[in-house]
Amino acid sequence: MSLAGKRNIGEPDAPSIVDITRKLPPLWQARELFNHFAEVLQPTYGVLHIPSCRKMMESIYEGIVEGKEPPAADLMLIFSIFAGTALGWTPALLERLDATSEEAKAALLAYSRIALAILDHPARLIEPSTTALIAMGTLGHILVNTDGFPVRVQILRHHCHLMSRELNIHRLDTAKAREERRLKGCNMIDVEVQRRAWWSMVASDWLLSFSGGPQEGAYIFQPKHMNVNMPSNTDDELITKTGIQQEFPLSVATSMSAFHARVQCSDLCRQVIDALPSILLDSQEPNYDTILELDTRFHQHIANLPVYFKLDAESIEQSQQICKERPYIAWQRVTVHFSLHTRLCRLHRQYHLEGITNPKYAYSHMVCIRSAHKVLELRRAMDDLNPVIGLKPARFWTVMHHVFFAALILAMDVSFNPAAPDAAARKAKVLAAYETLEQSKRESNDLMEGIQKNLQTLMSTLHKQRSQTSVLPKGTPAAREGIPGASRVSYENQPINAAGEATILQDESLAALPSSLMAVDDNSLVNSLGEEDWERLWSDFVAVAPDLDVPQWNSLLEDVDFPSNLGIF
Structure with missing residues (x-):
């Protein structure tokens, strides 16, 4: 059947x-x-x-x-x-x-x-x-x-x-509406569900405003234009037509705990958009102190999460009984941090590569890398929880989008600083992300095709930028300007001249790339790659991505086709 x-x-x-x-x-x-x-x-x-x-x-x-x-x-x-x-x-x-x-x-x-x-x-x-x-x-x-x-x-x-x-749900809890319900009566289940529906829409809108894609930098739902209370933190069985039998503080786990956490995360995203409209509309660079202040809000929020949503060992130990009674809490704990660390990566992304060489932005580099690692760690934790909750994250595009973004952050870091003492270990972690992404191929070929397209777009752009520098005479200032780090960084299998500079005139690694990566026509970027080709695609990206400066890397990221329908996490 x-x-x-x-x-x-x-x-x-x-x-x-x-x-x-x-x-x-x-x-x-x-x-x-x-x-x-x-x-x-x-x-x-x-x-x-x-x-x-x-x-x-x-x-x-x-x-x-x-x-x-x-x-x-x-x-x-x-x-x-x-x-x-x-x-x-x-x-x-x-x-x-x-x-x-x-x-x-x-x-x-x-x-x-x-x-x-x-x-x-x-x-x-x-x-x-x-x-x-x-x-x-x-x-x-x-x-x-x-x-x-x-x-x-x-x-x-x-x-x-x-x-x-x-x-009129945007006016659901005005004084007039509340008085009308008191006088005429109402179905409180209906009222609560309307609150839930409203705040679900609001949260999706605000999350989308800071998730990439065409909607980034703007949102629809203005806090001043609505009067809707947050849904009660209680279980469905305690909501009847006549009223809410019992409501709990957010420190108590209920079936609505994740809903509230999602709205709180979305509100942080809205605050970012309000504070940084210039950077998202490409007008002027924000004051770095503003980035740090927003970072503080995120970390304060993480520190103030209820104990059952905290990730430290002591909190997890304290929450064992809650997770036993409500198995979904462990899954929700992972998704809450998954979403928060994705946004921390995004908040600091503009500065994380520059933070390698500029002490002023070293904190952004550290947070970006740490949060990207956390996203991949949490994604693996989802698989561990699969037998408990039943959800398989490889089927969900929103999850895989965030995994791809985190892996890309780490791949950029490896490519930008391949001479770092721990570069080999970091490269291995990035390549391990391939295995996580590959799992989705078995669940959805179309979903995987979107990730492949993003990676192929990056590789095509890299190829075009590398081709522009490879035709210049070796050692000329213009050649080194094209790749600012050429005087201090060497690439694997690339000859080093007497001055210790990397030679970029003949780049054999480009010739070894799959032919599908060399195309510049957007229509030819989406190909039916076999498993070996896909693995090589990801590996080659990590191996040959040049030592571009910050504006060039940011330009590459703008070429990534972020979907406009994200917003669950």
């Missing part, structure tokens, strides 16, 4: 509600799919109120038996949840469903397309409601980490923004 119940779940041109309900899996499968989402994906998402969503799903199936048509928004949400389960499948789930991994991948696409068909239906089946809002948000959350829907993610986010304003 497949995840889709061996049914034909292709997308008709204009299906009716009856047609759509026929695409639902049998009830026993639906329960398995829903329970898996609640156990594995909800702890990293946190928007849904699981008890009421489960009740809604059961009502849909009961209504079908009685001949009733379920609301379109309810169907869209359920299909979005099923798509999420198909993305986060585990061997245990497949065994229970008698399904294969290929059927899971097919079900992910099918369920996603059905949910999109409901949203795009020409009869406009979806009306503004809390359920419709979280259905679109959930689908967008899933599609961020799939290969074929980058434009739809942006459209879904735009739909969510417009619908939330139409529902």
Whole structure:
């Protein structure tokens, strides 16, 4: 039995509600799919109120038996949840469903397309409601980490923004709104879910503003233009229609702990954008003291994390019982630091290479390298936690994007300073990152192709810049200006002249590169590389990247094609 119940779940041109309900899996499968989402994906998402969503799903199936048509928004949400389960499948789930991994991948696409068909239906089946809002948000959350829907993610986010304003959620907790709820009554589950949906959108927006890509340097949601309280730090079972039975301080772990941590990280990103608009808009270099002040905010935030989210041995020891009771806390602890250290790398990236030779920026170099190593270490920790939580990070584009960025930072450092005493050890660590990236190839060829394209773009740019310097006479000032460190750094297998300078006239290492790397046409950069070619690509990048100065390296990084749909971590 497949995840889709061996049914034909292709997308008709204009299906009716009856047609759509026929695409639902049998009830026993639906329960398995829903329970898996609640156990594995909800702890990293946190928007849904699981008890009421489960009740809604059961009502849909009961209504079908009685001949009733379920609301379109309810169907869209359920299909979005099923798509999420198909993305986060585990061997245990497949065994229970008698399904294969290929059927899971097919079900992910099918369920996603059905949910999109409901949203795009020409009869406009979806009306503004809390359920419709979280259905679109959930689908967008899933599609961020799939290969074929980058434009739809942006459209879904735009739909969510417009619908939330139409529902007046940006004014949810004004004095007038609170008084109206007091006088007329309300469904507090609905209110809490609206808060969750709003702050999930806000966090994604602010994280995107400091994650690379076309949205870097700007955000949409202005703090002064909203009045929405943070969701309660409590478990779903303690939220009822009549009210919140018990709320806890952030020092107490709940199913909403990771949600709050994500919003806090996103707020730090927003503060960076507010403090450094000039650097991100390419107008003027910021005062370095501002970078250091922002760095202090990040490190203070890390120091003030609740004990169950801290990484030191003593805190982990103290949190053992919490992690036993709530296994997802250990995974959330890793992802919290994963996101924070990625942003620390990004904050200091402009100065980290210059910090090798300029003592003024030595701190940025140290933080960049340390945080990049931490990102790779945390990525390996995710694999260790896979048997506990069930999520496989190699399937998630946002995770692999951050891993690629951290590995690139370390590769730049090795290439910029190959004569350092620990260069060999650092190079080995960078090459080890290849193995981590390679794991994703087995999960998603398209995802891996994006990483390959980024690396090939860098190699092509390196080739063009090296070609410009290789035609100059050996030893001329212009040649050494092209590679400022040529007078003090030698490259592997490269002859050294009598003055101790590296000869760059004949660069044999370039001739040894795969032919696909020598192309300068953007359309030829994406190739179907075999495993050996891909390994060589990464190895050659580390080996032949020249000793460029800081502006040249920053220019290379601008060529990397960062996707515009990031924002989960």
